Amino acid sequence: MSDRHVAANLDRLYSLFCGDVAGKTESPYLTEIENGKPLISGTTTRLLSVQYVKRPSGIFVPDRVGVALAPIDLIKTYVTYEELVGVKSHLAAIIDALKKINTFQVIGFTSHWLARYYDPRVDHDRLDREFADLHFEGALHVRVTSFINEGRVLIAPQLLHAVAKLALMYSATEPSDPVDVGVLGMFPLALGDHLDQSGDIPDGENVTVDSDGKPGVLARHLISNQHLNRPLDAASLMASFSRRWREIPRENPHTDLGSFEDLYRTEVGIDLDELETVVIAIWSHVSLHHKSFIPTTYFNSCGVPPDRVVAVLSHLACTLDGLRYHLAKDIAELHGGFEWSIAPFERFPILAVDGGILVLDPRLLMRRAFGWLPYFDVLDKLNGEKRKTGQLRDYAGRVSEIYALEILESIAPRLRQSIFYEADLRLAYGVRRKVVDAVIDYGDRWIVVDVSTRQLMRESVAGTSSETVKKDLDTLVKAKAVQIQSTIDAIRNDEARLTGSPGNASAFYPVIVASEGFPVNPATSSMIEDLLRRENLLQGPGIAPVQIVDIAELEIVEGVQESGGPSLADLLERKRNAGLWRASLRDYIIVELRLAPKRPARLQALWQGLFQRVIEKVRPT
Known part of the structure; x- marks a missing residue:
């Protein structure tokens, strides 16, 4: 400054x-x-x-804004070496220290704590205290404990990934004497001194969003941070995989491509049953035992022939030299991105080692197997065949849309026909009118929904480009807003053509379902508001601010309603005046409303069905 x-x-x-x-x-x-x-x-x-009060985030703010929750209260800040010791660490010294340590010892350290961090049963405060007890003594232990008491964190995935990346770049491959555990514990904190770019912001740069709608440095890093730390609901992920990539394609096979699992088997050479079984076996072992190293013999009892286990692991794992190559390639292609990009670990969340495997990050493993990457596996194997590639893109988008609409149907009121789909809208208002994927009628209120499978580009995820973030927003929001606006105008002009009876709609809630998620925060919300204002879209009276939600958030709403909680329309209306109105719908429901909905019955049946398939394959040891 x-x-x-x-x-x-x-x-x-x-x-x-x-x-x-x-x-x-x-x-x-x-x-x-x-x-x-x-x-x-x-x-x-x-x-x-004004008087100042301390917020849950640990930051002091004026008391007039200190009562209601705000997005800043969702932020946790990690402790750095400089804060702990009083002197900033030197990056060159960190690198020199890493050069004297074997790569596998460092990767073993980071993978162990990531396994602990992503244990579904974890208490993160208790885990930080355990980390402090293990790695710090004397005055340092007293000091680091006081930071934890103030709500600060020691274990941050970003720092552990950064240590792993730096070890891949500089640590020794030949055996070396094990280093003191306290030394390893200092590496994440020391790197924390060097991942904050706020000191590199040029004078006069708008650090949030500039007049052209492009995010500044801090806004980009907020987006990257939220993307990297987005929560994992393993049950939702498995349910989505089971329904989206297996059941719906079986029910609606593509005329030329067939079902997705047939296509995956043909192009990738792996059966989805084999993928499910091996990955669930790994994830269960890491989650239950916190052991990131798994010997090859462990897979003898997973019910998959040894040669097929090898095929699955060869697809998901990478050697040390291979991982180093992909890391260097990633940094070169992004012209940076060291702080936030974990693309090599996303592609290869397993490291192949002598006698077994090392799970680098169990959360990334689950997303690798059950998210969108299986689709990209097939896309990559098609090797640029334009016709098949285009067909697969359209088919995957349609399948994802069907899954999202199934959840919306579960959410919609059931006393009468309340949900109308694209075909209904076109029948009512003509095939030439731009319409959305679905609308839900709540009497005098309407939820207007369009589904997108758009994902953030690599540069947006890595925080290296303002232009790509703007392009992502334009692609996700602008085109969808045009369709939403057109649909709202049609319903306002003649609701009876759709419902069969006149109506008096007074409120419309625009919703974009980004099936793979989108970081909703004050910076992106401001960018969306500015974009829509410039385009004069969704600005009329009675139109609520557009909400971007993902599949898991729709499932949370589904669970809320099954538990007798408020409807989606009520949640969207209340959120407009909430402290977290510029945060995600998930955060509003779980943090501000303090609701803890059970998983909906539909989701329970899907993910338990997947688990049952795996259990049936497993042989007793």
């Missing part, structure tokens, strides 16, 4: 703390005493500054 910025902030601070002598008052006192409005001691001068 420049000197002039500091001076300007001090001027503002000074003005907040200063006031004038009270003027004439009708009160019998020299100045009227009011609760919550203190005076400067010894004077009748009103203390114009």
Whole structure:
């Protein structure tokens, strides 16, 4: 921050703390005493500054905004070496230290703590304290414990991934004597000194969003941070995989491509049953035992022939040299991205080692197997065949849309026909009108929904490009907003053509379902609002701010409603005036409303069905 910025902030601070002598008052006192409005001691001068309170995030804010939750309360900040020791670490010294340590010892350290961190049963505060007890002694232990007591964190996935990447780049491959565990524990904190780019922001740059709708440095990093730390609901992921890539394609096979599992078997050479079984066996072992190394003999009892286990592991795993190559390639292609890009670990979440495998990150393994990467596996094997590639893209998009609409149908009111699909809208308003995938009728309120399978580009995920973030937003929001606006206009002009009876809709809630998620935060919300304002879309009276949700959030709403909670329309209406109105729907429901909905019955049946398939394959040891 420049000197002039500091001076300007001090001027503002000074003005907040200063006031004038009270003027004439009708009160019998020299100045009227009011609760919550203190005076400067010894004077009748009103203390114009507000009182400050500490938020759950640990940050002090004016008391007038300190009551309601705000997006800042969702942020956890990690402890750095400089904060702990008082002196900033030197990156060159970190690298020199890593050069003296065997790569596998460092990767073993990072993979162990990532396994602990992503245990579904974990208490992160307790885990931080265990990390502190193991790695720090004496005064350092006292100091680091005080940070934890203040709500700060020690274990941050970003830091552990950064240590792993730096070890791949610099650590020794030949055997070396094991280092003291305290040394390993210092590496994440020391790297934390060097991953904050706020000091590199040029003078005059808008750090959030500029006038052209492009995010600044801090906004880009907020997006990358939220994407990297997006929560994993393993049950939702497995249910989505089972329904989206297996059941729906079986029910609706492509005329030329067939079902997805047949296509995957043909192009990739692996059966989806084999993929499910091997990955669930690995994930269960890591989650239950916190052992990231798994010997080859472990797979003897997983019910899959040894040669097929090898085929699955060869597809998901990479050698040390191979991982180093992909890491260097990733950094070169992104022209940076070290802070946030974990693409090599996403593609290869398993490291092949002598006698077995090392699971680098169990969360990435689950996403690798049950997310969108199986689709990209097939796309890659098609090797640029334009016709088949185009067919697969359209087919995958359609299958994802069907799955999202099934959840919406489960959410919609059931007393009458309340959900209308694209075909219904086209029948009512004509094939030439732009319409959305579905609308839900709540009487005087409508939810207008369009589904997108658009995913953030690599540069957006890595935080290296403002242009790609803007392009992602334009592609996701602008085109969908045009369809939503057109649908709203049609319903307002003649609701009866759709429903068969006149209506008096007073409120519309635009919803974009980004099936693979999108980071919703104050920066992206501001960018969306500015974009829609410039395009004059969704600006009329009675139109709520557009909400971007993912599949897992729709399933949370489904669970809320099955538990007798508020409807989707009620949640969207209440969120408009909530403290977390610029945060995700998930955060609003779970953090601000403090609801803990059970998994919906539909989802339970899907993921348990997958688990049952795996159990039936497993032979007793």
